[in-house]
Amino acid sequence: MEKKHISRRDFLKGAGALGAGAAAVSLLGASVFASGEADGSSSASTSSGGGGGGGGGGASGSSSGEVVVANSTEERVFGYAGPGNWLGTKPETPIVSKTMDCDVVVVGLGHSGAQAYLAAAEKGAKVIAIEKHPEDTHSWYGEDFGCWNSDVQVNQAGFGPYDLGEVVDEFITRGGGRSFPEIVRLYVHNSGPTMDHMLEVAKEMGVDPRVYTYDNTENGWLIIQANFDYDKWASGADIYDCLRKDYPIWPGTKTWAASCQFMGEYNDHQISGVAANSKIGLVQQACLDKATRDYDAQILYNTSAYVLVQDDDGSVTGIIVQDNESGEYIQINTTKGVVMAGGDYCSNPDMCWALLNEYMERNERCGGTKARFKGSDGSDGYAIKMMCWAGGYIEPAPRGTMLLGGGPSGGPWGANSMLWLNAEGKRFANEGNITAAATACSRQKAGRACLVTDKKWFKGVCNSGLEHTGPNGGRPQFYQDMIDGMNALQPGKSANIIGCTLAERMGGSVTCANTLEELAEMMGYSGEAKENFLASVAHYNELCYAGADTDFGKRACAMIPVDEAPFYACSGSVGSFSASPSMVTMSGVMTDARLNVLDLNRDPIKGLYTCGNSLGGRYGTGYSTPCAGSSIGMAGTHGRLAGQFICEDN
Numbered sequence: 001m002e003k004k005h006i007s008r009r010d011f012l013k014g015a016g017a018l019g020a021g022a023a024a025v026s027l028l029g030a031s032v033f034a035s036g037e038a039d040g041s042s043s044a045s046t047s048s049g050g051g052g053g054g055g056g057g058g059a060s061g062s063s064s065g066e067v068v069v070a071n072s073t074e075e076r077v078f079g080y081a082g083p084g085n086w087l088g089t090k091p092e093t094p095i096v097s098k099t100m101d102c103d104v105v106v107v108g109l110g111h112s113g114a115q116a117y118l119a120a121a122e123k124g125a126k127v128i129a130i131e132k133h134p135e136d137t138h139s140w141y142g143e144d145f146g147c148w149n150s151d152v153q154v155n156q157a158g159f160g161p162y163d164l165g166e167v168v169d170e171f172i173t174r175g176g177g178r179s180f181p182e183i184v185r186l187y188v189h190n191s192g193p194t195m196d197h198m199l200e201v202a203k204e205m206g207v208d209p210r211v212y213t214y215d216n217t218e219n220g221w222l223i224i225q226a227n228f229d230y231d232k233w234a235s236g237a238d239i240y241d242c243l244r245k246d247y248p249i250w251p252g253t254k255t256w257a258a259s260c261q262f263m264g265e266y267n268d269h270q271i272s273g274v275a276a277n278s279k280i281g282l283v284q285q286a287c288l289d290k291a292t293r294d295y296d297a298q299i300l301y302n303t304s305a306y307v308l309v310q311d312d313d314g315s316v317t318g319i320i321v322q323d324n325e326s327g328e329y330i331q332i333n334t335t336k337g338v339v340m341a342g343g344d345y346c347s348n349p350d351m352c353w354a355l356l357n358e359y360m361e362r363n364e365r366c367g368g369t370k371a372r373f374k375g376s377d378g379s380d381g382y383a384i385k386m387m388c389w390a391g392g393y394i395e396p397a398p399r400g401t402m403l404l405g406g407g408p409s410g411g412p413w414g415a416n417s418m419l420w421l422n423a424e425g426k427r428f429a430n431e432g433n434i435t436a437a438a439t440a441c442s443r444q445k446a447g448r449a450c451l452v453t454d455k456k457w458f459k460g461v462c463n464s465g466l467e468h469t470g471p472n473g474g475r476p477q478f479y480q481d482m483i484d485g486m487n488a489l490q491p492g493k494s495a496n497i498i499g500c501t502l503a504e505r506m507g508g509s510v511t512c513a514n515t516l517e518e519l520a521e522m523m524g525y526s527g528e529a530k531e532n533f534l535a536s537v538a539h540y541n542e543l544c545y546a547g548a549d550t551d552f553g554k555r556a557c558a559m560i561p562v563d564e565a566p567f568y569a570c571s572g573s574v575g576s577f578s579a580s581p582s583m584v585t586m587s588g589v590m591t592d593a594r595l596n597v598l599d600l601n602r603d604p605i606k607g608l609y610t611c612g613n614s615l616g617g618r619y620g621t622g623y624s625t626p627c628a629g630s631s632i633g634m635a636g637t638h639g640r641l642a643g644q645f646i647c648e649d650n
């Protein structure tokens with residue numbers, strides 16, 4: 001065992017040099033124990049908030065002040081299993097051309113930063129926000145905002161109120177116990193008031209009323225993801241009277257009508273592009289405008305955060321930013337600190353390869369390379385690295401992305417709880433437990449898969465949960481269009497049926513047949529696989545008739561037999577090793593329940609707060625969520641709280 005007795009701050013400096021020196025400097029054969037830890041007798045604590053923590057090569061998290069170097073046979077960042085030095089070296093302090101003073105700096109004006117900016121300003125702080133994009137090209141992703149018990153949901157639309165403890169527990173269960181209950185609770189309990197406030201501001205700022213008024217007719221812009229009451233619909237009720245109000249819908253895991261969707265105008269055709277008609281940006285822009293107009297708040301666009309300023313005990317006292325046009329650096333001194341709202345790391349292949357361990361493994365096994373292992377452009381993880389350089393650390397593995405894991409395509413119905421069969425024609429999971437079933441899909445032998453249903457397909461849709469990518473009848477005309485499309489589909493044919501899944505007007509191919517045998521053949525099953533297919537459907541029907549899924553435990557409400565012609569199927573595939581970081585990564589820096597960033601001793605670093613996709617502890621295993629839109633919902637909610645907490649705590 002080799003020991004080095006250095007302070008955490010010294011260690012970080014050394015680690016920086018190590019990062020720059022690349023693999024040759026890796027510390028072969030060394031151990032990771034602080035003095036006394038090897039024999040289980042850990043010694044006393046160092047001061048909190050020092051510059052160590054997750055730094056490149058980083059400190060051990062020892063509580064003795066004595067730090068021992070990492071055990072490493074390959075270059076990696078201390079404390080993280082994945083390969084490569086994704087963290088690099090904390091930048092040297094540059095020469096600054098001017099200084100500014102304020103109470104709070106907010107870095108990034110996405111969904112989280114916009115709310116942090118407004119909230120801190122409302123608290124009376126002098127706020128400066130830093131956004132790297134120029135004002136005219138800055139925009140917001142998406143259209144769904146997952147929230148709970150807001151006025152628009154409960155009083156305008158009649159959904160809820162729901163038991164919030166039950167919701168928190170569902171998040172934690174879906175995340176395999178890996179998300180942090182306090183972080184999830186902060187979101188679930190404060191998301192409704194956050195939504196209410198955002199819509200009040202939109203109204204006050206003169207935004208088109210359709211943005212803040214629930215209206216699920218063809219004329220409305222704001223709807224809530226919901227499902228239909230099948231029996232009501234079957235009895236011939238008007239489609240606008242058919243929305244289910246009895247949540248949670250619970251085929252395996254629980255879902256609620258929780259996603260406020262800024263869908264924009266109705267369209268009777270398939271739309272390509274995610275969130276193509278979204279109006280959510282109008283709400284966020286109104287929030288920025290109110291803060292700037294009514295309070296002591298200003299935005300520096302086209303300016304990038306560069307490095308945090310810390311005093312000797314590690315407290316964050318300001319930030320150095322760079323004007324992207326002139327290249328000049330500005331130091332902004334703060335009385336309260338900095339809220340980091342700079343998003344995730346999905347466009348940074350080094351970080352994705354090292355940190356998304358499950359997906360990296362899958363990708364490598366099918367020939368993927370680090371260079372190509374990245375998601376949407378724009379989220380380079382720099383804000384997260386800044387917090388690690390300041391002593392913070394990224395949450396423990398497993399670290400996920402916005403992926404559910406693959407599976408049979410649900411055609412126009414998306415992720416749903418109907419019968420799924422694998423390439424061998426066998427059922428393999430509880431299809432109602434979407435988060436787990438998706439993982440089960442990715443672990444099947446690679447090949448085709450299909451979803452099988454029958455004349456009662458719409459009953460199956462109505463008994464499916466409101467998953468992210470699940471069915472959505474929140475705007476009933478979309479379901480009507482889908483029913484019309486299905487009614488026109490003839491046996492012996494396949495057709496693209498336009499439906500609505502999540503918040504998208506997407507289509508999916510559905511195949512129709514008069515018999516199950518014919519259907520199996522049309523879906524490409526032959527020989528033993530076809531026999532299995534038919535046997536699996538027959539066995540599934542027996543379970544349905546008996547009213548209990550004694551194989552996998554899907555709840556009886558979703559056990560609908562496949563026994564009435566015409567029969568339908570949607571094709572897909574299972575077992576692909578391939579996985580990409582997708583739209584956003586779902587892991588970030590650890591904080592306490594005040595969103596105050598923690599060092600490796602789990603002590604808060606004074607003056608450093610985070611929210612949105614830079615915040616850790618939100619999800620356990622990828623997008624483990626019981627509602628669509630929880631990513632933006634959390635960003636907005638945690639953003640608002642971070643803006644409030646930094647003012648209240650400092």
Ligand SMILES: Cc1cc2nc3c(=O)[nH]c(=O)nc-3n(C[C@H](O)[C@H](O)[C@H](O)COP(=O)(O)OP(=O)(O)OC[C@H]3O[C@@H](n4cnc5c(N)ncnc54)[C@H](O)[C@@H]3O)c2cc1C
Pocket residue numbers: 107108109110111112113130131132133141142143144145146274275303304305306341342343344376379382383503583584611612613614628629630631632633635
């Ligand atoms: C196409 C698409 C559609 C989506 N749709 C949905 C949806 O409908 N519902 C949902 O819940 N989720 C959705 N998501 C995910 C969701 O958009 C994100 O989770 C959410 O935007 C996170 O908000 P954020 O504030 O943490 O980060 P971001 O929205 O990424 O904002 C970060 C901001 O920080 C700025 N920034 C970064 N680094 C710096 C720096 N160094 N200096 C200054 N500024 C910096 C960036 O320019 C950016 O403006 C979607 C994602 C994509 C890609």
